[in-house]
Amino acid sequence: MIKFFLRLFIPAIGLLAFEACAGQSVDKNYADHCASCHGAGRLGGSGPALLPENLARLRRPEAFKVIAEGRTASQMAGFSDKLGKEEIQALADLIYQPLPAVPVWGANEIITSYLQHVPAGSLPDKPVFDADPLNLFVVVELGDHHATILDGDKFEPIYRFPTRYALHGGPKFSPDGRFVYFASRDGWVSKFDIYNLKVVAEVRAGINTRNLAVSGDGKTVLVGNYLPHTLVLLDAADLSLIKVIPAEGLNGKSSRVSAVYQAEPRGSFIAALKDVKEVWEIPYATKDFPVRRIAVDNYLDDFFFDQSYRHLIGAARDGKKGQVVDLDSGTKTAEIDLPGMPHLGSGITWAYQGRPVMATPNLKEALVSVIDMTTWQTIKQIKTIGPGFFMRSHENTPYAWTDGFSSNSQASRDAMTLIDKRTLEIVKVLRPMPGKTAAHVEFTRDGKYALVSIWENDGALIVYDAATLKEVKRLPMNKPSGKYNVYNKITHSAGTSH
Ligand code: HEC
Incomplete structure (x- = not known):
């Protein structure tokens, strides 16, 4: 016992x-x-x-x-x-223990996942609503994984629909603005027909995906994956698979993909690799999509292009300097002094005293760096309320708006700082909803109104008159992470990231 x-x-x-x-x-x-x-x-x-x-x-x-x-x-x-x-x-x-088996996600799995909801080309070519189709906004609501199509003149929602889980990287438009393509973190790519308010096709391009790009001719979609280490080319018409390209450096080392972009003036896609010091250029109108490798000095986690797409400005998350790569010659032409942790992906450009300048918010320091894009010298570091994340402007407004989203303190997270592009001085700090996180601004097609997100589950979109800075309207939204104006995006406005 x-x-x-x-x-x-x-x-x-x-x-x-x-x-x-x-x-x-x-x-x-x-x-x-x-x-x-x-x-x-x-x-x-x-x-x-x-x-x-x-x-x-x-x-x-x-x-x-x-x-x-x-x-x-x-x-x-x-x-x-x-x-x-x-x-x-x-x-x-x-986390360093290998899995017994990492699931395979190759051509077969991609093809098997394919969902055609509506046959390509079978829907009418006219919008089913009256609003200006080029002044619509696509608003991504992360709170409950929905997107809203918003009339950019009346600021009224036209349609709200469920998206895949956790969309990531801004949605991308077809060149005519009719279709929008979404990527979710778990690899789903969805094509949505804005005119007909319908998801037309979906395909799972990876297991863990970074973002996608749509070619300047509207024919091809490129998806960059974290897992597996691949780039996936899809036919933009119906999302059928064209090709899987393994992301492997010249030394044979495989790599996650940092991000993919399209560079229309060059007729190419640009892909940066995260674990290999290479940037790839893939001409999208050339048969078989050959890869041109460009060696870079450091890893590129975050990057920006000038308006002509001649230069790529990239930075590693832990780097002290940004590097400027001339995409024509494939060589580094300058270094940029970027303290803290710049967020180049949100950078914008404008003309200051006759010179092209770029400005980038900073994830670690309360400043915006303004850089002369002819000499690559810093013109000014503008002190802001707190470290930011997004920055936006528009050709028709004198102000650039930036948030305090990366600040640890709610006392800066609720603020929007407005910088005068002509003087590089702060002209105003707005607190759209005191105590609530304000982030991500986008302008209407004509630049007359600015839409600010209140990044909370009981959040909102707040519409400001961009000249008087008075609130015009407030629309309740569920954690509206980003909003994308069709016209500004398809015309590559200098005031918005691409
Ligand atoms: C609320 C969501 C969330 C939770 C919960 C979370 N993480 Fe994370 N984690 C993230 C995100 C997002 C990143 C990417 C951050 C970045 O670099 O931008 C990340 C990054 C990381 C990284 C760095 C990966 C790299 O490649 O550099 C590690 C390691 C990590 N997480 C481990 C963990 C562990 C372990 C836990 C649980 C104790 C955890 N995380 C919980 C969202 C989360």
């Missing part, structure tokens, strides 16, 4: 002792704290896939630090207040 009790009792004590010193098991911690963003199988969700093949650039001590302290200006919050040191170390070790 005593023996029987001991047999029950001793393991129980052992278990208690174990729990007291090591906390929960690492698998349970992963499931409780990480899976909601990084996926149950570490394959990615709203956060990136956490697999050894995707962590080549992250040394283990850094992984510990990211999990403990979080990552600036991202959804990745630190866990040091919730988890003990050993628990964090166990999670950092876990």
Whole structure:
């Protein structure tokens, strides 16, 4: 009898002792704290896939630090207040364990996933609504994974529809503005017919996707993936698969794709690789889509192009300098002094005293850098209310608007800073909804109105008169992350990122 009790009792004590010193098991911690963003199988969700093949650039001590302290200006919050040191170390070790098998997502899987909702070309060529089809906004509402088509003259929603889970990277339009293409973090590409308010086709191009681009001739879609390490070319007409290109450096090392863009004046796509120091140019009208490799000095996590797409301005997340690459010669032509962590992806350009300048917000420091694009020298660092994320302007307005989205303090996250493009001085700080996060501005086609997001689940779009800076209208929205004006996007307005 005593023996029987001991047999029950001793393991129980052992278990208690174990729990007291090591906390929960690492698998349970992963499931409780990480899976909601990084996926149950570490394959990615709203956060990136956490697999050894995707962590080549992250040394283990850094992984510990990211999990403990979080990552600036991202959804990745630190866990040091919730988890003990050993628990964090166990999670950092876990993510470097290979999976028994990483799911394959190649041509067969892409083709099998294909969903045709409406045969290509079968719908009428006229909008089913009266609004100006070039002054519509596509508003992405991340809160409940919906998108709204908004009339940009009356500021009235025309249609609201569910999207795939966690859209990422701005949606991209066909050159005529009729179709919009969305990519979700879990790899789904959807083509939406704005005239007919219908999703026409969908295909899953990857497991964990970064973003997509639509070629300047409207014929091809390029998708960049984190997992697998591929670029996927789709026929823009029906989203059927054209080709899968493995993202592999000249040295044979495979890589995640940082982002893809289309460079219409060059007739090409541009893709930056995240784990290999290369940028690729892929001419979209050339048979078989040959890859031209351009070697760069450092990794490119974030980048920007001048209006002609002759120059690429790129930066690594941890770099001190931006690099300017001449895409014609394929060589680096300048370095740019960029303190903190610039957010080049949100950069804009305008003419200042007769010179083309670019401006970029900063994820770490409360400043906007203004750079002369002929000499690549910094003209001014404009002090702002807090580190920002987005920046926007329009050819017809003298002001550039920037947010305080990357600030840790709510006292700057609710502010929009307006900079006069003629003087480089701050002219006004707006607080659209005090205490609530304000982010991402977009202008109407004519530049007369600016739409600001209140980035909360009970958020809103707030419409301002861009000249008087008076509020004109407030529309309730569920975490409206971004809004994209058809005309500004298809004409590559200098005031908006591309
Ligand atoms: C609310 C969503 C969310 C949760 C919860 C979350 N993460 Fe993250 N995580 C992210 C995002 C988004 C990023 C990408 C950040 C960036 O670099 O922009 C990220 C990045 C990371 C990175 C860096 C990856 C790299 O390639 O550099 C690691 C490591 C990481 N997370 C681990 C974890 C672990 C472990 C947990 C659980 C304890 C966790 N995360 C919970 C959203 C989340």
